[in-house]
Amino acid sequence: MKTTFCTNKEEGPSVSSQDRTGSRGSAKAKVLALVGTGALLLTGCSAEAKRGWLPNVERDTTNHTGAIQDFWVHSWIAVVVIGVLTWGLMLWCIVAYRRRKTDTGYPRQLSYNMPLEIFYTAIPLVLVLVFFSFNNTLEKSINKPVDSQLVVDVRAKQWSWDFNYSYQGTEKHFAGTQAHLHTDGSEGAREELPTLYLPAGKSVQLDLNSRDVIHSFWVPAFLQKLDMIPGKTNHIYLTPQVEGNYDGKCAELCGEYHSEMLFNVKVVSEAEFKAQLAKMDDGHIGEEYDRQPDAVNGKVVTHGEGE
Numbered sequence: 001m002k003t004t005f006c007t008n009k010e011e012g013p014s015v016s017s018q019d020r021t022g023s024r025g026s027a028k029a030k031v032l033a034l035v036g037t038g039a040l041l042l043t044g045c046s047a048e049a050k051r052g053w054l055p056n057v058e059r060d061t062t063n064h065t066g067a068i069q070d071f072w073v074h075s076w077i078a079v080v081v082i083g084v085l086t087w088g089l090m091l092w093c094i095v096a097y098r099r100r101k102t103d104t105g106y107p108r109q110l111s112y113n114m115p116l117e118i119f120y121t122a123i124p125l126v127l128v129l130v131f132f133s134f135n136n137t138l139e140k141s142i143n144k145p146v147d148s149q150l151v152v153d154v155r156a157k158q159w160s161w162d163f164n165y166s167y168q169g170t171e172k173h174f175a176g177t178q179a180h181l182h183t184d185g186s187e188g189a190r191e192e193l194p195t196l197y198l199p200a201g202k203s204v205q206l207d208l209n210s211r212d213v214i215h216s217f218w219v220p221a222f223l224q225k226l227d228m229i230p231g232k233t234n235h236i237y238l239t240p241q242v243e244g245n246y247d248g249k250c251a252e253l254c255g256e257y258h259s260e261m262l263f264n265v266k267v268v269s270e271a272e273f274k275a276q277l278a279k280m281d282d283g284h285i286g287e288e289y290d291r292q293p294d295a296v297n298g299k300v301v302t303h304g305e306g307e
Contacts, residue, residue: 051069051073052073055221055223056220056222057221058244060241061221061223061242062222062223062239063238063241064222064238065221067141067142068142071134071138075131142224142237144237146205148237149168151165151166151204152166152198152205152206153209153284154208154209155210156211158211158212158254158255159178159179159260160177160179161176161263162289163194165277165280167273170277172280173280174195178261180260193263194263195264196264196265196266197268197276198267198268199240199273200240200241200242200243200267200270202240202270205235206236206237206238207233207235208226208227208234208235209228209233210228210229210230211230211289213254214227214252215250215254216251217250217251218249218251219247219248220246224236240267243268243269244266245264245266246266246267247262248264249262249263
């Protein structure tokens, strides 16, 4: 026989939390069914969904895109599973411990639950450390310097690109001119954009420099983007693996015609790459063409302390 106690007539009997839980087994089954349904839906995803809607059509566009894609997709799967579990437990608590019409008074009050508090503090900490570990390992592998077969000095300028090639003892360059968008909104001629040629299957080192202001080198299909800062050289190491045409652009607001700072990337066979090099001008156009803000009328202006 169950006996309840009350301190006074207005407060009524206290309500035991055990009376509110309902069927725990049924709730667990519902959560498992929800997770299973989500997993089943994921198996029928489109190609875009399977790669996490990333812009690389081919998984192995470069030697890094596969690892980047896997990390991105697996991270989202982990986040979704944790989110579904958390939301499921929240909804279960809302339903199982809701106030019923027959309830009177207040439920039993608990000031704290030490094991539970340790649990929901430790688990997020572990998750953050795991994500950091995987991200750090991937970033180090991507940024590891490589003795590349081709070195391209990429120089961004308002609002175009210069490419200096060093390949098998040969130095060539391409000087780009600014693209112009059509004022009527019609599509421009892609072949008129500056084009960066890369040989498939050959390791490439991209030395990123800026001639004037901060720019950013971005080829969406390569899943890599890096700033180009005046006076500082950044590097990208990769091996293109899939022949094709890819879009490139500046991803840093760099002035009035930032939106027109576009370029093409063509990954071609080695024979085609050598043929394109042969058409280019000899030598490099290096830092001598960079903007020099301290040079006025051919004289270098020195600044004193505090100027």
